Amino acid sequence: MSKLRCHISMSLDGFVAGPNQSAENPLGEGGEQLHDWVVPLAAFRAAHGGEGGEVNASTPVFQEATANLGAAVMGRGMFGPIGGGDWGDEKWTGWWGDNPPYHYPVFVLTHHKRDPVEMAGGTTYHFVTDGIAAALEQAKEAAGGKDVMLWGGGQVIGQYLAAGLLDELELHVVPMLLGGGSRPFGDLASTGVRLEQVRAVHAPGVTHLKYRTVAS
Amino acid sequence: MSKLRCHISMSLDGFVAGPNQSAENPLGEGGEQLHDWVVPLAAFRAAHGGEGGEVNASTPVFQEATANLGAAVMGRGMFGPIGGGDWGDEKWTGWWGDNPPYHYPVFVLTHHKRDPVEMAGGTTYHFVTDGIAAALEQAKEAAGGKDVMLWGGGQVIGQYLAAGLLDELELHVVPMLLGGGSRPFGDLASTGVRLEQVRAVHAPGVTHLKYRTVAS
Numbered sequence: 001m002s003k004l005r006c007h008i009s010m011s012l013d014g015f016v017a018g019p020n021q022s023a024e025n026p027l028g029e030g031g032e033q034l035h036d037w038v039v040p041l042a043a044f045r046a047a048h049g050g051e052g053g054e055v056n057a058s059t060p061v062f063q064e065a066t067a068n069l070g071a072a073v074m075g076r077g078m079f080g081p082i083g084g085g086d087w088g089d090e091k092w093t094g095w096w097g098d099n100p101p102y103h104y105p106v107f108v109l110t111h112h113k114r115d116p117v118e119m120a121g122g123t124t125y126h127f128v129t130d131g132i133a134a135a136l137e138q139a140k141e142a143a144g145g146k147d148v149m150l151w152g153g154g155q156v157i158g159q160y161l162a163a164g165l166l167d168e169l170e171l172h173v174v175p176m177l178l179g180g181g182s183r184p185f186g187d188l189a190s191t192g193v194r195l196e197q198v199r200a201v202h203a204p205g206v207t208h209l210k211y212r213t214v215a216s
Numbered sequence: 217m218s219k220l221r222c223h224i225s226m227s228l229d230g231f232v233a234g235p236n237q238s239a240e241n242p243l244g245e246g247g248e249q250l251h252d253w254v255v256p257l258a259a260f261r262a263a264h265g266g267e268g269g270e271v272n273a274s275t276p277v278f279q280e281a282t283a284n285l286g287a288a289v290m291g292r293g294m295f296g297p298i299g300g301g302d303w304g305d306e307k308w309t310g311w312w313g314d315n316p317p318y319h320y321p322v323f324v325l326t327h328h329k330r331d332p333v334e335m336a337g338g339t340t341y342h343f344v345t346d347g348i349a350a351a352l353e354q355a356k357e358a359a360g361g362k363d364v365m366l367w368g369g370g371q372v373i374g375q376y377l378a379a380g381l382l383d384e385l386e387l388h389v390v391p392m393l394l395g396g397g398s399r400p401f402g403d404l405a406s407t408g409v410r411l412e413q414v415r416a417v418h419a420p421g422v423t424h425l426k427y428r429t430v431a432s
Contacts, residue, residue: 013399014229014400173389175413185229194392197391197418206413207416
């Protein structure tokens with residue numbers, strides 16, 4: 001069955017982006033370093049059209065995380081700067097250029113209706129205005145039996161977790177302290193959501209912690 | 217050389233105590249569950265004068281964390297309820313009864329001078345009013361070559377981290393969501409403190425992540 005999966009890099013003090021995020025600095029101060037473990041990987045470079053790179057204990061984790069995906073869901077705040085003028089006149093087409101690294105349909109949660117935008121390489125942005133369950137349903141339909149990736153941000157991950165709609169969660173715990181910024185699950189209150197450990201992988205500059213949610 | 221070590225249980229969403237902490241509920245709502253991994257261990261029971269219990273992958277981690285300790289430092293907020301009347305008239309002697317589980321000198325950071333309090337079993341509470349560096353110096357002196365444990369709370373851990381005085385940090389990551397409460401490092405701002413991964417241990421209901429700090 002098609003699953004909803006999420007994986008996200010987090011600092012030791014529990015932040016997925018640094019303080020003072022802005023359109024110029026979408027990951028906040030220090031936040032770029034959260035991805036220092038993945039950028040050097042040969043598997044990551046290949047997925048982004050590059051060459052060379054490393055093979056280490058993170059390689060199979062990255063490959064597993066990116067395998068078998070047929071669609072994705074992301075929040076409005078991850079897709080583009082909130083209140084950006086380009087959004088208003090419908091010119092904003094995400095942070096990821098003309099040929100985004102997704103290569104599958106991406107369902108963006110928003111309050112503003114907008115026609116789908118087809119990008120190069122198989123990525124189409126769909127804008128969903130009727131909530132997280134509807135977005136997931138459309139994404140699963142589009143995924144054709146493959147899994148759906150929940151890209152974030154934290155507020156949206158928290159909403160899917162609280163609603164019991166997330167099946168797998170992987171945290172890439174990076175040994176750095178951001179001191180502030182975005183939390184991984186937004187304002188999620190204690191929900192009684194139960195998680196079960198799947199595995200821990202110790203890799204250079206990161207520890208990968210995988211969980212599955214358990215029906216209460 | 218004597219090291220300053222710290223280990224603490226943290227929820228997946230980065231809290232070391234749940235919301236609404238009080239004198240009646242010092243770990244906050246849901247916070248008790250952070251210790252569900254350790255309480256059943258035979259090694260933990262033995263250390264607290266009990267019998268029976270489990271042996272699992274957490275056992276060597278617990279044994280390592282509690283070995284070779286000669287003294288400890290803790291914050292005023294961990295020692296007792298802030299603003300408690302018993303503190304004012306010097307009757308408060310910690311949460312841990314007449315024979316506390318430390319069995320070594322414990323240096324409590326506070327703004328209020330008070331004479332040392334000697335408990336049964338080798339624990340003596342000393343009250344230090346001249347700051348974290350002084351408390352650590354006194355604790356190392358008292359530890360006689362063994363290590364010093366930093367018990368918390370988060371604000372105090374953050375202060376030692378930021379000052380570059382903490383040598384080892386272990387997070388026991390528990391697969392639960394508290395949704396709010398106390399942060400592991402208080403209001404620590406990004407400090408440029410560098411941490412290096414030592415190991416990750418996957419155990420029942422917890423993953424143990426150990427780090428050492430690296431001089432920048």
